[in-house]
Amino acid sequence: MIEDGKKVRIHYTGTLNDGTQFDSSAGRDPLEFETGAGMVIPGFDAAVRDMEVGGKKTVTLPAKEAYGEVREEMIGDIPKDRFPEGMDVQVGMPLQMQGPQGPMPVVVKEVKEDAVTIDANHPLAGKDLTFELELVEIV
Structure with missing residues (x-):
């Protein structure tokens, strides 16, 4: 389990339910963030916690664990x-x-x-998001 305060570097591809890709680290440096610091959406941070370097997995995050529901x-x-x-x-x-x-x-x-x-909602609010993840490094 990766604890709070550890920096991780991860490659990812994010897609919507219909398969549309909305973001990816492909072709650029891996995303680096500190776990538990609120630097990424909650579900993304949680999904990385049980990974090992070199590990890959796919997770689907409900809207509430991503950018939240649409707020009227x-x-x-x-x-x-x-x-x-x-x-x-x-x-x-x-x-x-x-x-x-x-x-x-x-x-x-x-x-x-x-x-x-x-x-003024985030463009991805109200959407479930799927991420393909690959943990590259724990810094």
């Missing part, structure tokens, strides 16, 4: 007059809003006559 309070309408004049706001467009802790990324979900619906 993170979706809301912004009056169109709050956007710069002439800005062509489109569905799917990424934007940044100023929040209490600084800038936060949002995505345009809907453009209405007088408002724009934005979503």
